[in-house]
Amino acid sequence: MSESILKINKIKKTFGGFTAVKDVDLKVGRGEIRFIIGPNGAGKSTLFKLIIGHLKPDYGDIIFKDEYLNKLEIHQRVKKGIGLKFQAPSIFNEMTVSQNLEIAANETNLEKHDNFIKRFGIFEEKNSLAGDLSHGKKQWLDIALASISNPDLVLLDEPTAGLSFEETKKTGEIIKYLNKQGTTFLIVEHDMEILKQIATAVSVLHLGALFVEGTPESVLKNKDVEKIYLGTS
Secondary structure (H helix, E strand, O other): OOOEEEEEEEEEEEEOOEEEEEEEEEEEEOOOEEEEEOOOOOOHHHHHHHHHOOOOOOEEEEEEOOEEOOOOOHHHHHHOOEEEEOOOOOOOOOOEHHHHHHHHHOOOOHHHHHHHHHHHOOHHHOOOEHHHOOHHHHHHHHHHHHHOOOOOEEEEEOOOOOOOHHHHHHHHHHHHHHHHOOOEEEEEOOOHHHHHHHOOEEEEEEOOEEEEEEOHHHHHOOHHHHHHHHOOO
16 A cells, blocks of 8 residues: 555544444555445444544544644645535535636636646536536536645545436546546545446445455455445344
């Protein structure tokens, strides 16, 4: 495994008497496209919220580029070099695509923005209101907003939710392109097609705990993983 850009050490989160995340250890290597998968209720969303700072852990550490993030708020983690995309697009609907990019990049280099979004399938709509985009293009714009400032790590929460097969394939191509430019990805996802298309590593959660990790091929062939998805484990 390459140098770890993100380390999750013995993280735990409880809600009342329910333990949503149980002593999870997770490492994300620099340059990886790592997927976090698991059946409903596995703890994926809670772990995502812990990493981004939306929730605080009961105990355990979140370490990004050798810096402890536990006490940092979401915007402070973003400033450290983490890009975020939530499941629902976080875009400014009443602004144009270009204006959204200017805000996210904190600059007005329109030529740079044009070259960037040509890869995203939204160049023709750069002067259109973001709210008028199709659902798929809103998702692509949201990924662009998360990555235009060249973060070291981008966290994506179900980036293919509500997308067609072709849109999902295009999303995978966008992520692979950004990864080749040096961006590491940690993706919470339920769609196995995009996992097969682009994943370099997979972590499976079950009942709040880390169940198994490995290459996409080894995880998808794992009989125990198949059982938890079928509800027989």
